[in-house]
Amino acid sequence: MRTIAFIIRKEFIQLFRNKVMVRIIFALPIIQMLVLSYTATFEIKVIRVHVVDQDRSKTSRDLIGHFSGSPFYRITEYSNSETLADEDIMKGKVHQVISIPSGFEKDINTSGKAKVRIATNAIDGAAAALMSAYTISIIQDFNMNLMVESSGFPLQEPIQTSWSFWFNPELNYVNYMVPGILVLLVTVIGMFLSGMNLVKEKEIGTIEQINVTPIKKYQFIIGKLLPYWLVALFELAFGLVVAKLIFNIPMVGSIWLIFLFAGVYLLVALGLGLLISTKTNTQQQAMFLAWFFLVLFILMSGLFTPVDSMPYWAKIINIINPVAYFVEVIRMIMLKGSGFMEISHNFFILIIYAVLALSIATWQYKKTT
Amino acid sequence: MRGFIIKEFYHIFRDVRTMIILFGMPVVQILLFGFALTNEIKDAGIAILDPSKDLVTKEITGKIVASDYFRLIENLDNERQIEEKFREGKIKEVIVFEDNFAEKLEKDKKASIHIIGDASDPNTASLLANYTTAIIKDYQVGLLQSQATVPITITVEPEMLFNQELKGVFMFVPGIVTVLLMLVCAMMTSISIAREKELGTMEVLLVSPLKPVHIIVGKVTPYIVLSLINALTILFLGYFVFGVPIRGNLGLLLFETVLFIVMALSMGILISTIAKNQQVALFISLAGLMLPTILLSGFIFPVENMPWPLQWLSNIMPSKWFIIIIRSIMLKGSGIQFIWKETLIILLMISIFIGLSVKNFKVRLE
Numbered sequence: 096m097r098t099i100a101f102i103i104r105k106e107f108i109q110l111f112r113n114k115v116m117v118r119i120i121f122a123l124p125i126i127q128m129l130v131l132s133y134t135a136t137f138e139i140k141v142i143r144v145h146v147v148d149q150d151r152s153k154t155s156r157d158l159i160g161h162f163s164g165s166p167f168y169r170i171t172e173y174s175n176s177e178t179l180a181d182e183d184i185m186k187g188k189v190h191q192v193i194s195i196p197s198g199f200e201k202d203i204n205t206s207g208k209a210k211v212r213i214a215t216n217a218i219d220g221a222a223a224a225l226m227s228a229y230t231i232s233i234i235q236d237f238n239m240n241l242m243v244e245s246s247g248f249p250l251q252e253p254i255q256t257s258w259s260f261w262f263n264p265e266l267n268y269v270n271y272m273v274p275g276i277l278v279l280l281v282t283v284i285g286m287f288l289s290g291m292n293l294v295k296e297k298e299i300g301t302i303e304q305i306n307v308t309p310i311k312k313y314q315f316i317i318g319k320l321l322p323y324w325l326v327a328l329f330e331l332a333f334g335l336v337v338a339k340l341i342f343n344i345p346m347v348g349s350i351w352l353i354f355l356f357a358g359v360y361l362l363v364a365l366g367l368g369l370l371i372s373t374k375t376n377t378q379q380q381a382m383f384l385a386w387f388f389l390v391l392f393i394l395m396s397g398l399f400t401p402v403d404s405m406p407y408w409a410k411i412i413n414i415i416n417p418v419a420y421f422v423e424v425i426r427m428i429m430l431k432g433s434g435f436m437e438i439s440h441n442f443f444i445l446i447i448y449a450v451l452a453l454s455i456a457t458w459q460y461k462k463t464t
Numbered sequence: 465m466r467g468f469i470i471k472e473f474y475h476i477f478r479d480v481r482t483m484i485i486l487f488g489m490p491v492v493q494i495l496l497f498g499f500a501l502t503n504e505i506k507d508a509g510i511a512i513l514d515p516s517k518d519l520v521t522k523e524i525t526g527k528i529v530a531s532d533y534f535r536l537i538e539n540l541d542n543e544r545q546i547e548e549k550f551r552e553g554k555i556k557e558v559i560v561f562e563d564n565f566a567e568k569l570e571k572d573k574k575a576s577i578h579i580i581g582d583a584s585d586p587n588t589a590s591l592l593a594n595y596t597t598a599i600i601k602d603y604q605v606g607l608l609q610s611q612a613t614v615p616i617t618i619t620v621e622p623e624m625l626f627n628q629e630l631k632g633v634f635m636f637v638p639g640i641v642t643v644l645l646m647l648v649c650a651m652m653t654s655i656s657i658a659r660e661k662e663l664g665t666m667e668v669l670l671v672s673p674l675k676p677v678h679i680i681v682g683k684v685t686p687y688i689v690l691s692l693i694n695a696l697t698i699l700f701l702g703y704f705v706f707g708v709p710i711r712g713n714l715g716l717l718l719f720e721t722v723l724f725i726v727m728a729l730s731m732g733i734l735i736s737t738i739a740k741n742q743q744v745a746l747f748i749s750l751a752g753l754m755l756p757t758i759l760l761s762g763f764i765f766p767v768e769n770m771p772w773p774l775q776w777l778s779n780i781m782p783s784k785w786f787i788i789i790i791r792s793i794m795l796k797g798s799g800i801q802f803i804w805k806e807t808l809i810i811l812l813m814i815s816i817f818i819g820l821s822v823k824n825f826k827v828r829l830e
Contacts, residue, residue, distance in 0.1 A: 103505060113743075113746050115743075115747070117744070119747050119751075120483055123751070126751070127755075130756075130760075130774070131755075133540055133770055133771050133774055134759040134760060134765055134770050134774055135759065135764075135765055136587070136765060136769055137587055137765065137766075138587065138768065138769055139766075140769050141768075145746065183504065184625060184797060185638065185798070185802070186802065187788075187792075196792065203616055203618070207616045207617060208616075208617050208618075208619070209613055209616075209617075209618050209619070210617070210618070210619045210620075210621060211618055211621070211650070212620075212621045212623065213620060213621070213622050214623040214624075215622065215623070215624055215625065216624075216625055216626060216790060217624035217625055217626055217627040217628070217630055217634075218626050218627055218634060218635055218795050218796075219631030219635050219766060220504075220624075220627055220629075220631055220632050220634065220635060221502065221504045221630070221632060222766065223624055223627070223630060224504060224630055225591070225594075227622045227624070228594065228595075228598060229594075230620075230622075231598075231622065231739050232594075232597075232598050232601065232622050234618055234620050235598075235601055235602070235605060235618075236601070237618070238605065238616060238617065238618045239601070239604070239605055239608060239771060242605075242608050242615070242616050243608070245616065253569060253574060253575065253604060253607065253608075254475075254569070254575055254576070254577060254600060254603075254604050254607075255574065255575070255576040255577070255580050255594075256576070256577050256578075256579060256597050256600050256601075257576065257577075257579070258578075258579045258580075258581065258593050259578065259579070259580050259581075259591075260580075260581045260583035260586070260589055260595075261546075261547070261550060261580060261581070261582060261583060262550070262582060262583055262584040263583035263584055263586055263589075265701065266583055266586035266589065266590055267586060268587065270584075270586070271585055271586055271587070277646075282730070291743060291746075293764050298663075308748070357668070371636070374481075375481065376477075377659075377747075378659075378742045378743070379479075379482065379483050379652075379655050379659065379742065380479065380482055380549070382742075382746050383481075383482055383485050383486075384481065384485060386647075387485050387488075387489055388493075390489075391492065391496070394496060394497075394501060395496070395500065397698075399501075400501045400502060401505065401508075401585070402521060403505070403507060403508055403509070403556075404502050404504060404505055404506045404507070405500045405501070405502075407498060409496075409499070409500035411574050418706075423553065426584055426585075427551070427553055427584075430584035431550060431551050431582075431584055432551070433551045433552075433553070434551075437552055437553070437572045438553055
């Protein structure tokens, strides 16, 4: 026990001696949350359109009125030239061109059939699909109004649809992002710091001094990991405080459950970090490997894009992705107040994972070179 | 000088692991972005609470389930189950029909549907609600058209420019190229110079007859070669595997790429003049380069929806301008007349970074 305590003390001294590191530990959560939670959004707030109205009739103006009345649309240009409109899209000035051909009103009144063309800049495919769908639904509404007026139904839509959003009624995106970012935070601290740390001793050569002492393998590894486990948990606590005070994120579920889960999760992250450092010789290599897996894990975890939309093979890969388990669970606990029963499945998988990662890492670490 | 460059090449190439990652990373990333990562919604789990179970509600349910967006997980019996199901996390939306739906629709010309979304993921919740409403409206239009005296149909011809099949990978390829160039050029250079300082070999270089300029040129040359190969690999994969076109002039594209590489290298050098050891260099590169490159450049998340301080901040991110440039060249086929402003900004940034590093570069160790 005393041996472990000495190693832990040494680690803490080394960690806090590095002033830059200490600053990073405190600054990282705040910066990450401030920047990430506001940037990582797919929300579309405003659609800029160029309206080409070649009909200039009452009906066409009515239709345009539907757009200018909506808070989503900003009509930046109003003309009767499709060439001008296409140029605006090319330059990136507008997202969409809505073009009403001449004879629009006449067609509706005589044959009941008319056409509208919309062209959307689809470089961002998902956003384009949504913008296009919005516009089509507004035109459909307009179409329905025309019919309701002409066919003598009572002036309302027969099927009424209403919405309600649970757990986050104002659809506040930050509430969704911040818990996920907390996961990112503890993962970066856990995997990077622990991964780089052991390899640093290798690179500088101090590992040999430790290898010749009677310190046992498990003592050394516990002594190396425990400090970072504590630092990462502290980081989580600090992050939760920032989340509450600055972002006022609701915390419906039990905080202790989050820490319990995080404790196990960190064992996995630290174990993987350690595994990386046993497999590498320089910090540059370790950092590169850690970076590679981290990016992979984070992108696939559902932090930014929904896991449900991924293809089958990607979901299979996610079985070995620890980040995916924690991202899912922390959101369930913080936003929906899920209890231990609902997260138990993820919890036990992570326990198995932690045991595996740590034992492989310990086994791979050799005291002789 | 030549000897020095060769030494640097040896340093990089004998490290097999780093090489594998350097070349494996772009491939894995582009495959991931191309196949797995999408913010569109497919097969979202929903539940239906339908006390009336009549012809109309069944028809509407059928239409909703038939679309690609939804997958019916289960039918609920009462409202109390909803919260429990949301907590378990398998269901994203519940559609609640009124009782005696068809009868009310027939008699009162009025019936209601309530959509409850699990807004712990607000983006998905609002998208799903929108899709559901659109399907219901569509059904309604059909209903009205069959009853109306004068049916009116406005056909909408939606046209998707530059990316007809709405592939996400079109948006991501330029971003991946940018992130990779940043990683290889800026991060690797800064770390490799910091490494010489940390190991003490910088001293050896400084007392040698090499001029500082030679040291820096020697350091960066291998990375220029590496990053060019990497960038070309991505463009190649994007083109042949995912069909991401290069509609503009290839020469212009390469010229802009080289320009950006020079920019990233000068940033890396600047960082290495500040950082004393590898860890610090790593964290500055990560926090100062990688995160902003991914987040503030419009790579994944559109910049225009961010709060204005961040939008303002994004303007000083070189990667933002480079992404605009390559998107325009590759996808829109723009010529230099559309992107000369962005190119000038990058040139300006290069001169600032080089100026600062020359000022900071110390020939002596403290």
